[in-house]
Amino acid sequence: MKTHILAAAGAVALFALSPMAGAHEFTQGGITVDHPMAFETAPSARAGGGFMTIANDGDEDDRLIAVRAEFPKVEIHTTLEENGVSKMVHVAAIDLPAGETVALEPGGYHVMFMGLDGDPFEVGEEIEATLVFEKAGELDITFNVEARGAVGHSDHDHDHDHGHDGHEMNH
Numbered sequence: 001m002k003t004h005i006l007a008a009a010g011a012v013a014l015f016a017l018s019p020m021a022g023a024h025e026f027t028q029g030g031i032t033v034d035h036p037m038a039f040e041t042a043p044s045a046r047a048g049g050g051f052m053t054i055a056n057d058g059d060e061d062d063r064l065i066a067v068r069a070e071f072p073k074v075e076i077h078t079t080l081e082e083n084g085v086s087k088m089v090h091v092a093a094i095d096l097p098a099g100e101t102v103a104l105e106p107g108g109y110h111v112m113f114m115g116l117d118g119d120p121f122e123v124g125e126e127i128e129a130t131l132v133f134e135k136a137g138e139l140d141i142t143f144n145v146e147a148r149g150a151v152g153h154s155d156h157d158h159d160h161d162h163g164h165d166g167h168e169m170n171h
């Protein structure tokens with residue numbers, strides 16, 4: 001029994017050190033998902049956003065139709081601006097036209113992990129998730145939790161947070 005556990009631990013360590021893990025890119029069919037990440041959340045946050053880019057290098061259009069993860073609820077959201085106030089709206093799918101790259105980023109499309117309930121995202125944490133594509137099928141990915149204020153991501157942080165705080169009121 002003891003040797004069995006040691007062997008398993010060794011396998012995990014090897015995987016963590018492999019170049020594949022460092023690249024942080026996931027592919028399935030013609031779909032390539034680059035750098036899935038989420039920002040750390042406040043301790044009281046009830047929801048957190050997930051971001052990435054999805055490139056469709058295949059010959060046919062595809063769609064991201066669902067995201068699964070170990071949270072009470074996971075939705076695909078977009079962000080709309082109405083009268084100068086941005087708000088998040090649940091969408092059924094994200095279109096991925098052939099030959100194009102779609103960004104999920106603050107102020108736009110994102111994955112919403114809901115029901116954190118006192119277990120905030122912390123820097124260095126990894127969130128396992130499964131993306132479900134209409135044609136390419138399922139793809140397991142990992143969102144890396146990163147610090148807020150990272151270069152190039154600061155513009156929409158305030159609005160985004162604001163929306164998240166009141167989010168569960170809408171459901």
Ligand SMILES: [Cu+2]
Nearest residue numbers: 077088110112
């Ligand atoms: Cu959202």
